[in-house]
Amino acid sequence: MNLYIDTADFNRVTFALGEGKKLQKQTYKVDPQKSHQTLGKLEDFFKRLKVKNLKFKKIIVNKGPGSYTGVRVGLVMAQALGLAWGAKVVPKSKPEMTKLLK
Numbered sequence: 319m320n321l322y323i324d325t326a327d328f329n330r331v332t333f334a335l336g337e338g339k340k341l342q343k344q345t346y347k348v349d350p351q352k353s354h355q356t357l358g359k360l361e362d363f364f365k366r367l368k369v370k371n372l373k374f375k376k377i378i379v380n381k382g383p384g385s386y387t388g389v390r391v392g393l394v395m396a397q398a399l400g401l402a403w404g405a406k407v408v409p410k411s412k413p414e415m416t417k418l419l420k
Contacts (some may be wrong), residue, residue: 326384
């Protein structure tokens with residue numbers, strides 16, 4: 319299973335789980351001044367989907383273009399989670415992420 323993280327938009331964050339066309343996704347509104355809440359939104363997403371096994375093949379993250387702070391938050395989150403979970407981190411451009419998250 320793959321985890322998708324898209325924080326490049328100024329006011330929202332999108333998370334998705336799955337592979338190919340079988341994606342479960344959720345978009346959350348985020349106050350740009352409270353980017354520290356992004357990790358809590360990921361926790362809410364996991365709770366909503368009742369995810370207990372945090373073993374992912376890949377963490378696919380939006381590398382931009384987009385909001386400077388948003389892109390940094392997403393990349394740092396993906397790298398930290400990849401290190402903690404032993405998952406490969408794969409950065410994708412905004413057009414590639416848009417295509418993947420359709």
